[in-house]
Amino acid sequence: MKALVPVKRVIDYNVKARVKADGSGVDLANIKMSMNPFDEIAVEEAIRLKEAGKIEEIVAVSIGVKQAQETLRTALAMGADRAILIVAADDVHQDLEPLAVAKLLKAVVDSEAPDIVIAGKQAIDNDMNATGQMLAALLGWPQATYASELLVEDGSATVTREVDGGLQTISVQLPAIVTVDLRLNEPRYASLPNIMKAKKKPLEEKTAADFGVDISPRLEIVTTTEPPTRSAGVRVGSVNDLVEKLKNEAGVV
Amino acid sequence: MTVLVLAEINGQDLAVDQTAKTVSAAKQLGDVVVLCAGTGCAAAAQAAAQLDGVSKVLLADDPAYANGLAEPIAQLVADIAAAYSHILAPATASGKNVLPRVAALLDVMIISDVAGIVDGDTFERPIYAGNAIQTVRSRDAIKVITVRTSSFDAVAQTGSAGVETLSVSPQNTQSKWIEDKTQASDRPELTSAKIVVSGGRGVGSEDNFELIEKLADALGAAVGASRAAVDSGFAPNDWQVGQTGKVVAPELYIAVGISGAIQHLAGMKDSKIIVAINSDEDAPIFQVADYGLVADLFDAVPELISALG
Numbered sequence: 062m063k064a065l066v067p068v069k070r071v072i073d074y075n076v077k078a079r080v081k082a083d084g085s086g087v088d089l090a091n092i093k094m095s096m097n098p099f100d101e102i103a104v105e106e107a108i109r110l111k112e113a114g115k116i117e118e119i120v121a122v123s124i125g126v127k128q129a130q131e132t133l134r135t136a137l138a139m140g141a142d143r144a145i146l147i148v149a150a151d152d153v154h155q156d157l158e159p160l161a162v163a164k165l166l167k168a169v170v171d172s173e174a175p176d177i178v179i180a181g182k183q184a185i186d187n188d189m190n191a192t193g194q195m196l197a198a199l200l201g202w203p204q205a206t207y208a209s210e211l212l213v214e215d216g217s218a219t220v221t222r223e224v225d226g227g228l229q230t231i232s233v234q235l236p237a238i239v240t241v242d243l244r245l246n247e248p249r250y251a252s253l254p255n256i257m258k259a260k261k262k263p264l265e266e267k268t269a270a271d272f273g274v275d276i277s278p279r280l281e282i283v284t285t286t287e288p289p290t291r292s293a294g295v296r297v298g299s300v301n302d303l304v305e306k307l308k309n310e311a312g313v314v
Numbered sequence: 315m316t317v318l319v320l321a322e323i324n325g326q327d328l329a330v331d332q333t334a335k336t337v338s339a340a341k342q343l344g345d346v347v348v349l350c351a352g353t354g355c356a357a358a359a360q361a362a363a364q365l366d367g368v369s370k371v372l373l374a375d376d377p378a379y380a381n382g383l384a385e386p387i388a389q390l391v392a393d394i395a396a397a398y399s400h401i402l403a404p405a406t407a408s409g410k411n412v413l414p415r416v417a418a419l420l421d422v423m424i425i426s427d428v429a430g431i432v433d434g435d436t437f438e439r440p441i442y443a444g445n446a447i448q449t450v451r452s453r454d455a456i457k458v459i460t461v462r463t464s465s466f467d468a469v470a471q472t473g474s475a476g477v478e479t480l481s482v483s484p485q486n487t488q489s490k491w492i493e494d495k496t497q498a499s500d501r502p503e504l505t506s507a508k509i510v511v512s513g514g515r516g517v518g519s520e521d522n523f524e525l526i527e528k529l530a531d532a533l534g535a536a537v538g539a540s541r542a543a544v545d546s547g548f549a550p551n552d553w554q555v556g557q558t559g560k561v562v563a564p565e566l567y568i569a570v571g572i573s574g575a576i577q578h579l580a581g582m583k584d585s586k587i588i589v590a591i592n593s594d595e596d597a598p599i600f601q602v603a604d605y606g607l608v609a610d611l612f613d614a615v616p617e618l619i620s621a622l623g
C-alpha cells in the first residue's frame with residue numbers, strides 16, 4: 062500500500078501574522094516558514110503506518126513556491142520515501158485555493174494511485190479546512206476528517222473523529238482521504254543523520270502547467286485588514302474587586 | 315435569490331442555535347429554504363420551520379443521512395443545488411466536513427468560516443488565527459459558505475414555514491458509522507452559552523479541572539479548555555476553544571490558567587467581557603482581558619465560587 066501526504070509550507074505557528082498597511086495581504090517577506098503543524102502530524106501517522114507494516118511507501122507532495130522544497134525535505138527527513146513538488150506560484154504571497162490544490166492533488170493521485178491520502182485538517186494560514194474534503198469529492202472517495210485515531214485494516218480504515226459533541230468512529234473503504242487533528246499523534250523531530258539522508262531521497266519537481274488543470278482563483282481578494290483590537294483592560298486587586306466590577310461595571314453576572 | 319441552509323442536526327434533533335444563526339446570515343442574502351437531512355428527524359424539520367425568515371423546509375429522511383456522513387449528505391445537497399444562489403451551513407465540525415465536499419462536487423470554491431456579509435458576492439472571513447480579516451468576492455455561480463455562528467445573532471422562533479418531504483434514495487457503500495462517544499451535559503452548549511469558563515494547563519490535572527467546572531456551574535456557564543488542557547487529558551476534545559477548536563463570543567469569558575497563545579485567542583477574543591486569572595503577570599492573556607487578576611488559581615477560584623454563591 063502507498064500513502065500520499067500533502068504538506069503545505071506556511072507561516073510558522075509561533076509567528077504572529079502582520080497585515081500589510083496597504084490592505085493587500087499578510088506580510089510574509091522574511092518571515093519564518095515551516096511545515097503546517099497538522100501536516101507534520103499527517104507525515105508522522107504515515108510513518109507509523111509504515112513502521113507497523115501497513116504501508117510500503119510514503120510520498121509527500123507540496124504545491125506552492127519553489128521554497129516548498131524545504132518543507133518536503135523535512136517530510137523526507139522525518140521518514141517519507143520520496144517527494145513531489147508542484148511549483149504553482151512564484152511569490153510566497155500567492156496562495157492557491159483549496160479547490161485548485163485539490164485539482165492538482167487529484168492529478169497526482171491519478172498517476173500515483175495511493176491507497177490512502179493523509180492530509181492536515183486545516184492550513185494555519187488560510188484556515189480553510191477544505192482541501193481534503195474537496196479532494197475526496199473530486200476523486201469520488203470517502204473521507205474521514207479530523208482523525209484522532211486511525212486504524213488501517215484490509216481494504217478499510219477505522220477512524221475516530223473529533224466532532225463537536227465529542228468523538229465519532231466511522232469506517233471508510235480504501236482508497237480514502239483522512240484529515241488529521243491535533244490529538245492523533247506527537248510528530249517526531251528529524252534527527253541529524255536523517256536530515257542528511259533526506260538530501261539524497263528523490264524529490265521530483267513539476268509545475269502546475271504539467272497537469273493541465275485550471276487553477277485560476279475563484280475568490281478575488283478585495284482587501285485584507287487588521288481585526289479590531291481590544292483595548293487593554295484593568296488589573297483587579299482581589300477576587301472581591303473582580304466580583305464587584307463584574308456585577309456593577311460590566312453587569313455580566 | 316433563494317438560499318439553501320443545511321440544518322445542523324444532532325442525532326434526531328435540530329441544533330437550534332447553530333441553525334438559527336446560520337439562517338440569520340442567510341436572510342441577508344435572499345429567501346431562505348432549510349434542508350434537514352437525517353433519519354427520524356421530522357421534529358427537527360418542524361423546529362426549523364419555526365425559525366424566523368424561513369420560507370420552506372425540505373426534509374430528507376433516510377437512514378443513510380443519520381450520523382452526518384459526508385458522502386451521502388454532500389451528494390444530496392449537490393443534487394438539489396442548482397435551484398439556489400447560495401448554500402450555507404454553520405461552521406461546525408459537521409458543516410465543515412460536508413460543505414467543502416459539496417463545493418467541489420459543484421466545481422466552486424468553498425468560502426469557509428464567513429464572519430461578515432458585505433453583499434451577495436462579497437464576504438469577510440478571518441485568516442491567520444484571526445490576525446487578519448480577508449474580504450473576498452466570489453466569481454462562482456453558486457456560493458457555498460460555512461458561517462461562523464458566533465458572528466451572527468440567532469433569528470427568533472416565531473415562523474411557520476411549510477415542510478416538504480423530498481423523495482430520496484441515497485446510496486452509500488463507502489463509509490459506515492460505527493459509534494458516537496458524546497457526553498450529555500446539563501450545562502449550556504459551549505458555542506451558545508452566555509458565559510464560558512475555560513481552564514488551561516495551569517489547572518494541572520483532570521481532578522483539578524473540577525474546580526473550573528464548579529465555577530462554571532456557579533455561573534450557569536459552559537466549560538471550555540485550551541489545547542494544552544485537552545492534550546494533557548484534563549478536558550475532553552470538544553471543549554477546546556481556539557483557532558482549531560470552537561469559536562465562542564459569550565458575554566463573559568473567564569480564562570483560568572491559560573497563557574493566551576494566538577491560537578487560543580482566535581477562539582475567544584470576540585467575547586464581550588474577558589476575565590483572566592493567571593499567576594504570571596506577564597501572561598499574554600492579560601493583553602486582551604478587560605479584568606485581569608494576578609493570582610494563584612487554587613486560591614482565587616474557590617474564593618470566586620463562594621463570592622458568587
Ligand SMILES: Cc1cc2nc3c(=O)[nH]c(=O)nc-3n(C[C@H](O)[C@H](O)[C@H](O)COP(=O)(O)OP(=O)(O)OC[C@H]3O[C@@H](n4cnc5c(N)ncnc54)[C@H](O)[C@@H]3O)c2cc1C
Nearest residue numbers: 514515516540541542556557558559571573578593594611
Ligand atoms: C496547529 C496548532 C493549533 C492550535 N490550536 C489551538 C486551539 O485551538 N486552542 C488552544 O487553546 N490552543 C491551540 N494551540 C496551542 C497553543 O499554541 C498553546 O500551546 C496553548 O493554547 C497553550 O495552552 P495553555 O495556555 O493552557 O498552556 P500554557 O501556555 O502552558 O499556559 C499555562 C498558564 O497557566 C498559568 N498558571 C500555571 N499555574 C497557575 C496557577 N496555579 N494559577 C494561575 N495560573 C497558573 C501559567 O502562568 C501559564 O500562563 C494550537 C497550536 C498549534 C500548533
Ligand SMILES: Nc1ncnc2c1ncn2[C@@H]1O[C@H](COP(=O)(O)O)[C@@H](O)[C@H]1O
Nearest residue numbers: 067068124180181183184189190191192
Ligand atoms: N499548497 C498545498 N500543498 C500541499 N498540501 C496542501 C496545500 N494546501 C493545502 N494542503 C493540504 O490540505 C490540508 C488542509 O488545508 P486547507 O484546506 O487549506 O485548510 C493541509 O493541511 C495540507 O495537508
